[in-house]
Amino acid sequence: MQDFAESFSLAFQLIFSADADLAEIVLLSLKVSLSATMCACMIGMSLGAAIAIFRFPGRGVLLVLTNALMGLPPVVVGLAIYMLLSNAGPFGTFQLLYSPTAMIIAQTVLVTPIATALTRQVIADLHTEYDEQLRSLALGPFATLTTLLWDGRFSLITVALAGFGRAVAEVGAVIIVGGNINHVTRVMTTAIALETSKGDLALALALGLILIGISISVNAALMALKGTARRFAYE
Amino acid sequence: MNNIPQNVSPNASFAVTNPLLPLRAEDLSYAPDGLALLDKVSLQIAEGGISMILGPNGAGKSILMRILHGLIPASAGTVSWRGQTANREIRKRQAMVFQKPVLLRRSVTANLDHALNAAGVPRADRNRRATEALKEAGIAHLAARPARVLSGGEQQRLALARALSLQPDVLFLDEPTASLDPASTAAIEALVLAAERRGCKIVMISHDIHQARRLASEIIFMDRGRIAEQSAAAAFFEAPSSAAARDYLAGRLHLPNGA
Amino acid sequence: MKHLKSTLGGLALAAMLALTATGNAVAADKFITLQSTTSTQNSGLFDYMLPIFSKKTGIEVRVVAVGTGQALKNARNGDGDVLFVHAKPAEEKFVAEGFGVSRQDVMFNDFVIVGPAADPAKVGGMKDAPAALKMIADAKAAFASRGDDSGTHKKEKRLWKAAGVDADASSGSWYRETGSGMGATLNAAVGMGAYALTDRATWISFKNKGNFKIQVEGDKVLFNQYGVILVNPAKHPVVKKELGQSFIDWVTGDEGQKTINSYKLNGQQLFFANAS
Numbered sequence: 001m002q003d004f005a006e007s008f009s010l011a012f013q014l015i016f017s018a019d020a021d022l023a024e025i026v027l028l029s030l031k032v033s034l035s036a037t038m039c040a041c042m043i044g045m046s047l048g049a050a051i052a053i054f055r056f057p058g059r060g061v062l063l064v065l066t067n068a069l070m071g072l073p074p075v076v077v078g079l080a081i082y083m084l085l086s087n088a089g090p091f092g093t094f095q096l097l098y099s100p101t102a103m104i105i106a107q108t109v110l111v112t113p114i115a116t117a118l119t120r121q122v123i124a125d126l127h128t129e130y131d132e133q134l135r136s137l138a139l140g141p142f143a144t145l146t147t148l149l150w151d152g153r154f155s156l157i158t159v160a161l162a163g164f165g166r167a168v169a170e171v172g173a174v175i176i177v178g179g180n181i182n183h184v185t186r187v188m189t190t191a192i193a194l195e196t197s198k199g200d201l202a203l204a205l206a207l208g209l210i211l212i213g214i215s216i217s218v219n220a221a222l223m224a225l226k227g228t229a230r231r232f233a234y235e
Numbered sequence: 236m237n238n239i240p241q242n243v244s245p246n247a248s249f250a251v252t253n254p255l256l257p258l259r260a261e262d263l264s265y266a267p268d269g270l271a272l273l274d275k276v277s278l279q280i281a282e283g284g285i286s287m288i289l290g291p292n293g294a295g296k297s298i299l300m301r302i303l304h305g306l307i308p309a310s311a312g313t314v315s316w317r318g319q320t321a322n323r324e325i326r327k328r329q330a331m332v333f334q335k336p337v338l339l340r341r342s343v344t345a346n347l348d349h350a351l352n353a354a355g356v357p358r359a360d361r362n363r364r365a366t367e368a369l370k371e372a373g374i375a376h377l378a379a380r381p382a383r384v385l386s387g388g389e390q391q392r393l394a395l396a397r398a399l400s401l402q403p404d405v406l407f408l409d410e411p412t413a414s415l416d417p418a419s420t421a422a423i424e425a426l427v428l429a430a431e432r433r434g435c436k437i438v439m440i441s442h443d444i445h446q447a448r449r450l451a452s453e454i455i456f457m458d459r460g461r462i463a464e465q466s467a468a469a470a471f472f473e474a475p476s477s478a479a480a481r482d483y484l485a486g487r488l489h490l491p492n493g494a
Numbered sequence: 495m496k497h498l499k500s501t502l503g504g505l506a507l508a509a510m511l512a513l514t515a516t517g518n519a520v521a522a523d524k525f526i527t528l529q530s531t532t533s534t535q536n537s538g539l540f541d542y543m544l545p546i547f548s549k550k551t552g553i554e555v556r557v558v559a560v561g562t563g564q565a566l567k568n569a570r571n572g573d574g575d576v577l578f579v580h581a582k583p584a585e586e587k588f589v590a591e592g593f594g595v596s597r598q599d600v601m602f603n604d605f606v607i608v609g610p611a612a613d614p615a616k617v618g619g620m621k622d623a624p625a626a627l628k629m630i631a632d633a634k635a636a637f638a639s640r641g642d643d644s645g646t647h648k649k650e651k652r653l654w655k656a657a658g659v660d661a662d663a664s665s666g667s668w669y670r671e672t673g674s675g676m677g678a679t680l681n682a683a684v685g686m687g688a689y690a691l692t693d694r695a696t697w698i699s700f701k702n703k704g705n706f707k708i709q710v711e712g713d714k715v716l717f718n719q720y721g722v723i724l725v726n727p728a729k730h731p732v733v734k735k736e737l738g739q740s741f742i743d744w745v746t747g748d749e750g751q752k753t754i755n756s757y758k759l760n761g762q763q764l765f766f767a768n769a770s
Binding site for chain 1 (some may be wrong): 288301304305306323326327329330331335339340341348349354355382383384478
């Protein structure tokens, strides 16, 4: 148990010493995972809402696929993106491997199925409630989609949070496509992996505690927003 | 669309020729999973006044209204508006208010704005029409409030204001006052009557015989998926022609086959 | 709908800014990508040595620290400018197949066999590494192997061969392949009281030693040579030939060699420069 006590005090020391390297790593983690969550939500929420509302050929396949891909192992995604972005791969000319952009792409691929599947559920529930009213207004398909997405906005915050949680916590994909390069692509999870491999378990755990702290802060901020929404019966 | 006049003034103090009516339904059946909920219903609804659909629970009133409005497709039969099958333009000239109002998770004004936008009203006119409708419904002071925190009566007035802001030629009302207190009911009825005076055709479902007496110009009485009779309101309440209607008015359960 | 559109638009813009911002950051700098191994990274040598090089030349060195096997594979794909690894036969094959320009010795350290203080196979103090491995096998004492085709793993396989033991046949019983990096394998070895082969540099800088200590060291076969290779621009035109070559020239030249020899951890020299 000494390790835990040491980790806690180390975590506090790191935070209060305003360690520049740590700040850089934390900021990159946030930048990569928030960007990826945003991209994934733009794709996943449109797709999820479309699956919820429309009947089109291939819809069933898409539904099964997104549900199955929710459990996609990050390391597989990392490998696939590596092979695409590698200089020996089809997109090598873009020189994206070992860059934060590559990490954003990998995490976007990881989070999109989650955003899609959860959005589908949220929008399907809302659609059941709104359907007759919207059809009474003779709303077109696109307007129906945007109406439901906008009115589901506060429930969709939970979707974004789930996606962000997966993105910021994963290490398997970013360590392959990012390379854990110091000052360039090192994020919280790859730093934790590195310290673990150095046997510095206390420091690794301290970084883990800070990661949990970040996650709690992001969650708390969005939950406060949701609280306001609930007061207005917007949820 | 040429036969529909584009210049019907909503504020005219007397009924102008309603561009959608007469509404004609022929042999409408609705039988999901083989269970006949509507059985070859034919009717004609003419312009002017309030057509009130009465009948016991399970008679098929709500289903008939949804088929007429185009929310659900009939299993068989046809609906025509002044000889035309419904299309999007015709649909946009109708509105409907449900027993439980479906309000968007937005402010009161935004709810109206959304509906007006859907109806293709230009942005410049939306705000004015929304404000007018809210004022008429007596809820202008609630304009900025989130719609879903309003009381039940306010919510239904908002739903009606939203429908009326669209200036429909035909307004369908499915028991809009079923769960409201007397004051809210009176407010809704006043709004409905005012709309009717402006030339909007009202087709309304009710369970309240007193309300029907107050509002209706004609009664469409339904029983077990059929129309038992359609008569002028005065005649109906004086001497209903069908046995089912007589039992209903007398407060007796109408039990088929002497069960 | 206006809200939704502007929100979506804002999100898209923000995402695009984030992407282009990172893209610019990558493109603006003068840097090379070095495919290397965990031993050099984890020992702190790169943290000590590379800033000296960067300060002198203005070239940033971005280190991707993986196992030698993966480093070779990544370089084969052209994902890196310079290789800095320790598996001489594999490196020579890499050059022979045309993926590398040429290979040069840089430095060496040595491998050691570490194990629990209790020393169940009684190999403590031995010098003869294959003989010690034979005793570990005979005692069926737990042994944690990298099992990841890294330089260390390749060395370990050669040692088992020299000992005349078919360790793979016992995989899953006393012979345990972690399939992970050096650090993870050491963590596992300490966790289950297993012997392990590790390079000395990683071991000295490793913090989670528990009651483990070096049991076998000093055998000539435990010698661990590091080499440096410029990835062949003829195979992959994206390779930064000049920048990569200037790093190789520096690390095999006087200043680089002196820098390597001057790096000490806990008062011990970890790597011994031996470029010819």
